[in-house]
Amino acid sequence: MITYEQLVVLHAIVTEGTFRGAAERLNKSQSAISHMLKKLENQIDIILLSREEYRPTLTPAGEVFYRQATRVMQQMKELNIVAKNLNAKQEPEVFLAVTATFPFKPVLEIIGTIRDRFPATHVRLSRESMGGPIERLLRNDADIIIATMDGVPVDQVEALSFAQVTIMPVAHPDFEPARSSHMKTVSEMQSYTQVVVADSSSGEFAQSRDLLPGGLRWTVSDFAAKKEILLAKLGWGGIPTHMIEDELAQGALVALNVEGYETRQSHLFQMRKRDKDVGIVAQSIWEQLSQKA
Incomplete structure (x- = not known):
């Protein structure tokens, strides 16, 4: 009979990429990991992983088995959550x-x-x-x-x-690039200050989006500060439309037509x-x- 622990071992090998990585993740010896996988393969009479390369890879049959195994693991997790919550006290x-x-x-x-x-x-x-x-x-x-x-x-x-969420590049209507509707090139916009919100991660997961290459830039802590700067005619930048509905309706902020910076949807x-x-x-x-x- 296939056990849940065997599926966990297979999942760890696939996601970590090596038997050693799986062993470290599951706090088991590498030999124990290899033995459990081999036992699973013998039980179902299918070679799940090819060992020909440095990193084990799923065989065609292994890919089919693994897809179903991940579904079973998710269902087991959900079942464990139900069982735990039936008698659980609320967390602090x-x-x-x-x-x-x-x-x-x-x-x-x-x-x-x-x-x-x-x-x-x-x-x-x-x-x-x-x-x-x-x-x-x-x-x-x-x-x-x-x-x-x-x-x-x-x-x-x-x-x-x-x-x-809809993100729109905007500026005050008196801000120089907003005074005409023709598309501004990147080179045209480089002399105007782009206002961006700082990444709140510490660096390992840092991201950057919609940054104008080679342009002037101010960095602020949040969108409220960004909107104030834009309303003060000191820069331009992308803001979620739900944050500027009144300003757009009143004409205090207007959409900018900038090359490569069209209104976009953030999923x-x-x-x-x-x-x-x-x-x-x-x-x-x-x-x-x-x-x-």
Whole structure:
């Protein structure tokens, strides 16, 4: 009979890329890892991994088996969560990290219902930029994040599509490049200050988007400061449209036509780590976020 532990070993070898890496991840000896995989292959009479190269690779049959194995592992995780939560007490704290481009209101509505159901749990809510959310998640600081999939190791993270945010390059109508509607080239824009929001990660997961090459640049801590600078006619930059609806309607900010910087859609996901235990409150938040998506 195939065991769950055997599937975990196979998953570790595939995701780590080596038997040694799998052994270190699972805190087992390399020989034990090799033995468990060989036993699994003998049981099902299928060679799952080719050992011909330095790094083991899935055979064609192994790829089919592995796809199904990952589904079984996910189902087992969900079953364990159900079993754990049936007798679980609520955890003392849950941490959510939300990208700065997404409005807080939909999340706060969920937090409000959670507060009423689980009053003993302290909910921490953090606004993060660029690589900040994924850094917090992978370092086990955050239980759930809402962010883009940029730089996310998909084998370590469970992700569900959550929302789309529209990012528009804008400036004050009296800002020089905004006075005409023709497309400005990159070289034309290099003499005008681009205002960008700083990455809140510490560096390992740093990201950068929509940066004008070779241009003047100011870096600020958040979008509120960025909007103030743009309204003061001191620069230009991309801002989520939900943050500037009034300014766009009143003409206080206008869209810019810049080469390579058209209005774009940012696809956001709700994410949590696959190998982290999920408490009853975090699971409830996850399910309610899924319904909001």
